[in-house]
Amino acid sequence: MRLKSLKLINFRNYEEATIEFSPGINILVGNNGAGKTNILEGIYVLSLTKSNRYGKDEDLININANNLSITGEVVYDDYIKEYQVLMDKFTKRVYINHFQVKKIANYISNFCITSFLPNDIEIIKGSPSIRRNLLNIQIGQLYNHYLKYVNEYNSLLKIRNEYLKRLYINSFADFKYLEVINQKMLDVSLKIYYFRFFYLENINNILPGIYRKLSGKSSLKIEYFNNIGLSFYDEEQIKETLISKWKKNLNKEMQQGMTLTGLHRDDLIFLVDGKDARTFASQGQQRLIVIAYKIAELLVFKKIKGEYPVLLLDDVFSEIDIKRRNNIIKYLKQDMQVIITTTDLLDINDDLVNSAKVFSIKNGKITKKGGVKNARRKNKN
Ligand SMILES: Nc1ncnc2c1ncn2[C@@H]1O[C@H](COP(=O)(O)OP(=O)(O)OP(=O)(O)O)[C@@H](O)[C@H]1O
Ligand SMILES: [Mg+2]
Structure with a gap:
């Protein structure tokens, strides 16, 4: 299964943002506080209907709004499904292909993830x-x-x-x-x-x-x-x-x-x-x-x-030396969708960056980076 697109409305620091992922490696680059972890958290909530961070569901809603929506299109071998999580301060509803799923246990296990997030x-x-x-x-x-x-x-x-x-x-x-x-x-x-x-x-x-x-x-x-x-x-x-x-x-x-x-x-x-x-x-x-x-x-x-679940890696390479970083990368396979965040592309192995779709994250805005070389140069500045 692959996450094709993600749309966040009033989720954390995103008022409205859409992101189209590559079926392979995706890298989200941005400064501290830009909103990288929030994107992974959005995917986590889309999959498991709850955040992995401490706090209440309502903390997920943008501070200037009363409700949030997370929508994702997931591609399987021969079909696509749309998942959606809607929350206001009191309720949470989940949908598959626009039909509400009443029991959370019936929702989870359709769109699956494995994640490495800071709290882990x-x-x-x-x-x-x-x-x-x-x-x-x-x-x-x-x-x-x-x-x-x-x-x-x-x-x-x-x-x-x-x-x-x-x-x-x-x-x-x-x-x-x-x-x-x-x-x-x-x-x-x-x-x-x-x-x-x-x-x-x-x-x-x-x-x-x-x-x-x-x-x-x-x-x-x-x-x-x-x-x-x-x-x-x-x-x-x-x-x-x-x-x-x-x-x-x-x-x-x-x-x-x-x-x-x-x-x-x-x-x-x-x-x-x-x-x-x-x-x-x-x-x-x-x-x-x-x-x-x-x-x-x-x-x-x-x-x-x-098949593999979608893999979310938040700042996975910090505090890990180069040799061990490369040992981790060996486990990332062709048929695996991976979404990685980093503050610096230089922390990520060249081959991985070259094969990735790279996004720049700035104050709750997402843009696709042009050429990877360009992305690296910009990131160096
Ligand atoms: N409910 C909310 N409404 C608006 N902004 C929020 C909300 N919750 C968190 N934020 C803000 O979202 C911003 C981005 O957080 P995020 O954890 O995604 O940053 P990051 O890019 O992962 O940074 P770092 O590199 O430090 O890990 C933070 O500055 C935080 O204050
Ligand atoms: Mg972060």
């Missing part, structure tokens, strides 16, 4: 919810029913927690109902665990090799840290563990009004040569780890879906 460093440093979100976004783009299971799990979890509170204050409340909820939680947990184990196994099959190629020596692996203590999917063991833990911790859970065991507590640990990257890796290494993970994401997507 939080994948290493941030809270576990960031890593769970990452899993959900990736698996959700691969299998749209996965997100329906996650939604179902989250509503059951809410019901379960409320009921635990009720059991604690009301001695007449019925424990049978808790068993009914437990059974439902079990059923949907098995489905989600299955996807998470399967996905991470696929990632871990290729991640050590990718990181070794990028970094030159070390090896990277993800450990799936779940509080059921399993390193592989086993239906019977998952059932047994959940049931026995819920039983054992019932009093504690009732006191706290909270479910203490389950996949809502899942986490991922990035291990470089067996050591936790959070505490052992340098800033530059952490960036490289995230980039390696994103490449693995891209390749797993291609393996499962037969």
